[in-house]
Amino acid sequence: MKIPSFGTIVTVLFLVYLSNLFYSIWIMVQPPRCTEEGLCLKSFLLRKPNLELHIFVSSRSNPRGSEVIYLNNYPIPNYDEPYERSIDVKLPKSTTRNGTLYAHVFLSNTKDAPVSGDLWSHFLSNHETVYTLVPMSVYKIPEYKVFQLLNNDENNQKRLEKPVTHIKAVMPVSMMSEPLMLSQVHMPSDIYQYIRRYRQRQEYLPIFLHNYLQDRSYNVTNIDRKNPSVPVLLRYLPISYAELRILTQTQLAMGTMKQFGFKDKDIDEIKAIFDTNHYLLLVSILVAFVHLLFDFLAFKNDISFWRSRKTMAGLSSRLVLWRAFSQTVVLLYLIEEKASMLIIVPTVISSVIEIWKVFKIIPVDWKRLRLKQVTLNRAEEDTRKFDAESMKYLSYVLYPLCIGAAVYSLVYEPQKSLYSWCIKSLVNGVYAFGFLFMLPQLFINYRLKSVAHLPWKTFMYKAFNTFIDDLFAFIIPMPTAHRLACFRDDIVFLIYIYQRWLYPVDLNRLDEDVEITEPATDKTKDKMM
Template sequence: MQPPSLTTAATVAFVAYFMYSMWGLAKMFWPPECPASEKCMKSCLNEEPDYQVAFVTSVYENLNIQRRDIRLLDHWASFDYSQPFEKELNITLPEATRKNGTMFLHIFFVPVQKSDKNLGQESVDGVLRKASRPNTAYLSYPLILHREPDPEAFQLLGSEKKPDKKPSAEVVQPVSHFKPTLTFNVVTEKFLLPVVGLPQDVAVMISYPRSDPLSIPPLLSVDFSGDRLASQVRVNTSMLTHPFTLKYAPISFGKFRVWRQFELSLITLKGFGFGAKDVDEVKSIFEMNPTLLFVTMFVSVCHLVFDFLAFKNDVEFWRGRRNIVGVSTRALIWRAFSQAVVFVYLWSEESSLLIWIPSGIAAVIELWKLTKAFKIELNLRSFSVKFGVRSSDEEKSSKMDKMGMTYLGYLLAPLVVGYSIYSLLYTPHKSWGSWVMQVLVGFVYGFGFLFMFPQLFLNYQLKSVAHLPWRAFTYKAFNTFIDDLFAFVITMPTLHRVACFRDDVVFLIYLYQRW
């Protein structure tokens, strides 16, 4: 019996990992069972007590450090935590915050006592005194994010502003951006948990002091999925106040645990070097409904599997290739160039790592394929380059390839010139380098698929498609259809989004030729 191939082993490993992850995710929605014979911990909200909420702002994360800057933002004396709620406020930005400082929102979820019945608007001192009550839940959340400012785009011609030289990484300083919306949640579902085996993600969120060792204070969380970079506002010294929206929504115990795990995963991504924009794009996935989220996670795993299999089979095909009969070398040159341009563009636009890392791998493979197509041998010892000799059949294919590329050149030349002039006159750019990159990328995405037609022309002349790597093509086709779904889900440049649908048409033509 032969051992399983690498393709089979990789597919089984990916599927097993996905099913294991989904099972671990599903188990979070059901609280651990607590046998009647053991001590059980319960939520203090199981008895449906009355609660009030106070919101305090400070430039410090810890209120014990300095109190003179503390301001009471709002106080909800009568609060029905079983129903969603939303309120528009006007928040004051302290001077330290306006000077590229920080700012935190402190949420106190405090039980109501009889002495509170006749109280009106709460004071800061009153809130801090009530914070010591048993079963009070507390949460601190930053309202300021420091990140590099986005460069401005402008007309390169006819504008008085001149493009600045790109500053070095040491010169660019992160600036304060204010988060104008915040949604907080409280777990209102009734539950019982075993004392032994209490989930760690729940244990670290329990607030103190507690009135009863077996009573868990309300579990508070902030909806991180609504904290998006696009909604944040850059802070300047003249911004004394700004509108602020407070939203509340009750959640279940299972959703609280899942959201907590996702939040910890995002923190882990930052530790691995993922930027703020990468993390922000991951957050967009959690705005979907659960069904679409599950489908997206599944197809993401499939996308990685097919990417790996396509790269593997493409490399195997070209590694064993001894001639290039029936292969359009000019199309290979174009694919290597276009993949390099797309990679640089996606990287400069700070697109999702799920998009530009496979693009970078594809660019390296395309460059390597050129060495096989032109029979280039590199001698690292003598630092010399040797070119092989083509056979008569390869020369015949090259002539057909040149004929097809010549016809294509007559079509593309006016398109390139026209698009360059139009982009310069009517499209704002950040710099001249940005204009060059935008023209190259626009040409690659808009007309790059036309460079696939010389291969179609060569197939037509030879009346054969046996010289093509069909196994790698099949995996790439699956990924093309997955990219169609990602075009509606994952954040990516518009040109890259359009290119996903463009490839479908060319693949159907290849299928027709094979038929």
Template sequence: MFQTIIQGLAIFMLTQFVVNQFFGSKSQSGGAAAPKQNVNFDERADVTALTNYSHVPQNIAPIWPDNSVIDIRMYVSPQLSLPALSTVPKESLVLDEESFGMGNYEENREVHTHIAIPTEVQHNATLWAHFYVALAGSEIDPTSPNYDPHKATHFKRPLNQFLPKKKARKLKNLLEKSEEPEEEEPEEVQGVQIASYYHPNFTVAVIPNTGVQSWRQMHPALRKNIVLEPTGQRDASGQNGWYYPVVFLNTFWQLRSHMTELNDTVKEMPLNIQLYNLANWKYNLLASIDEGMKQNQAQAASGTPMPGGGDGSEFEKFKEILLDTNAYLLGTTFVVSILHMVFEGLAFKNDISHWRKKKDNVGTSVRTILANVFMQTIIFLYLVDNSENTSWMILASQGFGILLEAWKITKTVDVRLREPGPDSKFRGILPYVVVFEDKHKLTEMEKQTQEYDQIAFRYLYIIAVPLLLAYAVYSLIYESHKSWYSFVIETLVGSVYAYGFLMMVPSLYINYRLKSVAHMPSKALMYKFLNTFIDDLFAFTIRMPILHRLATLRDDVIFFVWLYQKYKYKVDYSRVNEFGQGGEDEDGEEEEAKKEDGKKTTTGTKALESQGTKELKSSASASSASGAQANAGAKKRK
């Protein structure tokens, strides 16, 4: 979900950049970019008299005023062109609106009807929507003698879309033995299959105030909706032409999940049309994004790898969020998603920093780290096994987590390849085995940590193994799987989701026995637990399986137990603790303490020197005084 939101925002920001790049300079009419030269569209020049006539216009201007009143008709047919409208079957006419005001944003008309699906369309032909637009009261039929191309136009747009089929996963109950061998699919069906899909809801948007536009610099997504004046008329310069009002068949909000595949079984489908005026800037945004999405879908259908992985449906999920979520809840989701990424990055940073500074194994559960490597590897294999719609960014993130946990192992013990010993059960089976050796001679506290870790995992096995076996038996009997390999991976992943929080229990047990949490990466744990609260928010606001919802709530129990332990076993960060570690500013505090001791020593030395000087002076003065008195007595005696 986080990945989908961020990718959607990235697409939105990129589209905004494109729109600002090509449509940043707006004309006063609020339309497209203003031309780079002065254009006079007041009079149409005689094409035959122009010596500098341009077949491709440089700039184009609206052929009708912005406040025109128009008539719109829409016919549905598999044919590329229609004969005289009087001969077209009445059931083909699905939209017939008169006196529709361009620029009047209060105009909102709706049509709800049903259309028959022709046989050609059932067999992958295109179902066309033929639009006929004319100034109110003008002739709208191009075959009529009174038809004036300066007052009417017509064009067509497809109603169905050709999209790749979703790959159906072959699942079976592994305990059931099929008497008939499974038939292999023919080779031509192994690749991507394209099918025709139909969505019943369409919005026909008239775009007013489009203004003068540069035809040669126009975005392709916008150019495809422009209908130029067909006679090739130009102004006096011979470089500039005209275009009809933009009528946009908006399919941006059509979701793949709401579409129906057209085949022999589909005889009739509903058709709901909404006719309204759409602001020009909204049209630029929706048309650009919609065109980009269709290009991604076409790229995925051709088998070309998508940037970032996936199958081009990530933005489809983002649209589902926009449609199905309250605006306030959506804003909250956006904020907490950003916070989630920030906390995740800070947790990684502080976790790595803590383990880089760690110099002993006191309080460290090596078995827990090994279990984390195993569980994250299982999740990685599960993502690979279901990699049809998995982005490579998700796989890369999971792989980085595995490398981080493996690096922690190298910080606690030395990993070596050794030949199996004479008493090893792998002797004669494997040429080498992985051995974990202590980095140094263990202290008494480190030996206690290993003992407590062993005790904790002994009880953990008693609880976890029966639960794992029970879940495996249930999954084997009542669920379907692709293969035995998928069964093993999915069973282990389900156990990780359900019982993964048990891996934190040994660390809590070690904290309890050591009566300390000084060895724990406090900052990293705080950021991780903040993320669990964010996951709790999503657990209540987003649809998800019950098992996954419980998995987001389980870590809260561990968090509160750890908070109690942190309160119970307080750490004095002003000193180096019993594990050879200090607080954040341990080195700085030691230097300050040394400076303070130095100042005290210097002050004491100066005081002693001063005191000694005074004593010497007083003794000298006393000696001189006694000498003077002796001289005075001698004189008296004389």
């Protein structure tokens, strides 16, 4: 019985895990059904009430009545449709002095709202209102200003500033608008915390909460001490039971991610994935897992190919050196630009593999710390000659373009620092002209009229991932240069595929550099006689 390969086993396990994941998601978004009438809770929304929002702000999350500022009430015309209203938020004095700000939002029936009196105490004591807390302040350190490196003006120098309070430009709140019958026995714990009984009956008040997925740390407004008020967009979004489960589960998961060191920018980029249609979101999840599988199989086949490779015949050494250099530069650039961890982590793995390949083609004697002597066969000498010939032609175009672009950036474009200019110039050369370094391999294939020496399994996995990257280039935020590089790789892979068709592998042809050790057959002996 033939034992399945490691790649087959991993693929099967991946498909089983993916099926279980989608089944778990389907179970999660199904509302708990009632089995017995006495254990069911009806929705208060079945009464068709007229709802409105009452908003207070304060500098503390648990203030006293004298510390809150009442903004206004905002009726919701139709709680099944999104609703937005621009409001002017008056800031407490402590907030303008680099303090915090919280919004206290009450959802109540219009007929229960008092005309005058202590509104704060009324809504706190009223058992027919629901409440949510929305943090509205963010502490941010202003980024270093960019400046001309060749300009010595003292006003252009970097200054370290303390974190200052910024106010979020959007106040997002949501309510589950589906009037579902919920089971008290099978109700999930993340939903149970938002359930409030209506007058101790078998009814629950509307599930109302802060929409965490609509918060963005970058969508903030500076505080002007001369004008102690800021414009804020009140955004009401009705959600279904499925969206409510996704919201609560994602909020718990992102809280855990922050404990593991994820920054607000990384969290914002994950939130952005959920700002789409549910079906497109499921497709994105599926594509992301397929991308992860292809990444693993590409890395596995790439490592296997290079571990078993004993000769560089037909392979461009300069391409290997360039890929190691370019991957390292891209990694430094992504770190400098504070890109998403979703982009940085695969780049780290690719950089390690490319550097490992360099030591495969340039063997090092680590005991004596010197390069080992390598004897080249005829095929390797031909490959090296073709490689050098192609690079000679490319150098006439590549080097002037890279140097000219770096000088132009230094003279005319503002920079953060000298290090930033160096990394940016290198990565611009990698992104804009780096694909030219892939051409020597195409030239070697053309001169040898063969592609049999290439790791085609790895190439095909990377080709599929390149087309998947094109899709994610529009979904995951990333630097523009990195996004354009995804489309650049498509062209190179298409040329490789064309050469694969143009130079088919002849399975009956013997490799001239391989020694034949198998005994000759009788038919061969007859021909030799």
